[in-house]
Amino acid sequence: MGVFYKMDDLRKDFEEWLRKQNNSSSTIEQYIRRIDKICRETYQNCNWNNLNGEIFPVFAQYTEYANKEYYLDFVTIRYALNYFKTFSQINNKPSFQKNKKIADIKIFLYHKKSDYFLNTVNFENLYDYLGTLNSILYKQPNQQYKLDYSQRKEFENVIASVLDKNTIKPNRKLAIHIVYKKSVSATRTALSKYYLFQQTTQPANVYATNELFLENIRKKNPNKTVNGHYTIEKQISGKNPLVINAANEQDRLDINFTLTKQDLTQIFKLNKDTVSKLLDKAKFSNNHTSEYDEEDYILARNLVKYYTHQDVIIGFDTEIRTYYNADNINEYLRKHHHHHNNSHIQTINYTKEGYRHWCNRKKALEILGIGKTAFYAHSYKFTYIDYTSYTTKYYIPELKIIKKRLSSKIIF
Numbered sequence: 112m113g114v115f116y117k118m119d120d121l122r123k124d125f126e127e128w129l130r131k132q133n134n135s136s137s138t139i140e141q142y143i144r145r146i147d148k149i150c151r152e153t154y155q156n157c158n159w160n161n162l163n164g165e166i167f168p169v170f171a172q173y174t175e176y177a178n179k180e181y182y183l184d185f186v187t188i189r190y191a192l193n194y195f196k197t198f199s200q201i202n203n204k205p206s207f208q209k210n211k212k213i214a215d216i217k218i219f220l221y222h223k224k225s226d227y228f229l230n231t232v233n234f235e236n237l238y239d240y241l242g243t244l245n246s247i248l249y250k251q252p253n254q255q256y257k258l259d260y261s262q263r264k265e266f267e268n269v270i271a272s273v274l275d276k277n278t279i280k281p282n283r284k285l286a287i288h289i290v291y292k293k294s295v296s297a298t299r300t301a302l303s304k305y306y307l308f309q310q311t312t313q314p315a316n317v318y319a320t321n322e323l324f325l326e327n328i329r330k331k332n333p334n335k336t337v338n339g340h341y342t343i344e345k346q347i348s349g350k351n352p353l354v355i356n357a358a359n360e361q362d363r364l365d366i367n368f369t370l371t372k373q374d375l376t377q378i379f380k381l382n383k384d385t386v387s388k389l390l391d392k393a394k395f396s397n398n399h400t401s402e403y404d405e406e407d408y409i410l411a412r413n414l415v416k417y418y419t420h421q422d423v424i425i426g427f428d429t430e431i432r433t434y435y436n437a438d439n440i441n442e443y444l445r446k447h448h449h450h451h452n453n454s455h456i457q458t459i460n461y462t463k464e465g466y467r468h469w470c471n472r473k474k475a476l477e478i479l480g481i482g483k484t485a486f487y488a489h490s491y492k493f494t495y496i497d498y499t500s501y502t503t504k505y506y507i508p509e510l511k512i513i514k515k516r517l518s519s520k521i522i523f
Contacts, residue, residue: 121159128308145301163309167321168201170306172234173299174328176291181333182221184286184429185249186368188241190340191333195238201324218244220273221286221430227273230266240266241287249283286430338373341437349461349468349494349506352448353378357437368427370435378440379498380466389499393424393443394433422446443498451494459512461494469496469504478510479517 122143129139147157153169154161162169175198183191214233218240219226232240239256243263246253247270258266274281310318340358347353355378357369370378376386424443426433453459470478475493476486493513494506 121163125305125308128311129304132304141297142301142304145298146305149298149302162305166302166306166309168198170299170302171198171201171321171324171328173295173302174325175234175332176295177299178328178332178334179291179293181289182286182431183241183289183333184431185283186429186434187333187337187431188245188249188287190336192238192242192245194331194333194336195241197324197327198234199238215292217290219288219290220248220270220279221288222277222279223430226288227277227279229269229273237289241289244270244287248281248285248287284429337432338371340369341374341378346464347444347448347466347469347496348464349459349509350450352441352444352496354441354444355437368434368436370437370440371432372435375435375440378444381498381502385499385502390424390426393422394426447498448496449494451492453492453494453509453513457512457516459509461506461509463508466504468507470507470510471502471504475505475510478507479514481517 125146126139126143129142134142146159146162149169150157150159150162181191214231216232216234216237218229218232220229221227229244230240236257239258242256243253243258243266245251246256247267256263273279279285310321342356342358343353344356345351345354372383372386372390375381375390376383379386379389381389422443423439425436425439427436450461452461454461472486476483479486494509495503497503
């Protein structure tokens with residue numbers, strides 16, 4: 112619990128601290144007014160002692176408000192639920208739960224680049240409303256969310272009404288738009304000053320823990336965690352293709368769509384424009400229909416099972432973005448990795464891992480010291496990867512050995 116002071120003592124101590132930080136009198140006055148306003152909004156009074164004991168959860172909440180908005184779909188709502196659940200760990204003080212009931216967060220259904228209003232909620236039950244939406248809209252298992260029966264029923268009716276009124280069929284392509292109240296930067300700045308002031312009386316380990324939480328708000332919020340939900344199982348080498356795993360596979364779609372377009376740029380080590388051209392040519396969306404239902408799931412599973420041997424990259428489209436299948440991408444990586452064992456010439460180390468051991472055709476010509484005609488006459492005997500026909504890369508350790516053989520007039 113925070114230490115209780117006389118109201119005037121808190122103000123005077125804070126004002127004195129601000130002066131020592133070289134703040135002007137007008138700026139100090141603005142900060143004081145902002146803290147008063149926060150106390151009135153949060154606790155319905157101007158008693159700073161309430162805020163004194165709960166400054167961190169309040170400051171963390173306003174730090175979160177600075178993220179402004181989120182667009183969530185069937186995939187990213189899972190990240191968002193895990194993220195918002197962490198706030199329950201700091202917003203668990205009775206007075207905070209009791210008094211902070213301002214409904215200032217808007218939730219919309221997002222469809223065809225348009226918002227459809229669903230509800231206005233407060234920060235403390237945002238997690239519960241999102242979980243309920245995940246259950247109703249995306250047919251996911253209903254966890255123990257804190258909405259009571261009447262709240263859930265009312266929310267279900269609102270969703271059904273919006274869908275019916277706008278002739279939108281429930282489907283897994285639909286998205287959710289969360290919008291926070293606007294113009295919180297000045298309030299957040301005042302809170303940050305008061306938070307820093309309070310840290311002068313807190314143990315160092317408490318401050319460090321709090322800072323880690325704030326860092327997660329800034330860098331691991333749902334806007335920052337869309338990409339990167341995969342791991343490298345095996346690095347690419349001269350002998351073997353790159354192999355990836357979808358992260359948290361058990362929590363994903365049963366067809367394992369988890370990769371984004373940005374992920375593909377990292378996996379293929381190609382720039383964004385090149386990946387776009389590749390997808391324009393090779394992508395096949397498994398949910399062409401306006402609704403994404405169980406039939407589309409079955410189709411997707413069949414496509415993954417029977418068509419990954421074709422040169423196709425399967426996409427799962429939502430209202431926000433397209434996701435890609437990790438198994439399908441692994442198959443693509445395997446098909447476009449061409450290992451030609453030239454160790455009969457001289458022992459070649461094909462186990463070196465990473466894309467740094469690969470080069471484009473121009474660099475390959477430089478290493479070999481030959482022209483295009485000679486290169487193409489022998490290129491079918493090189494180890495190479497060709498994720499696209501115009502970005503073929505060659506295994507450098509092999510090229511260097513072949514260069515030595517060419518220099519010795521010993522051809523393949």
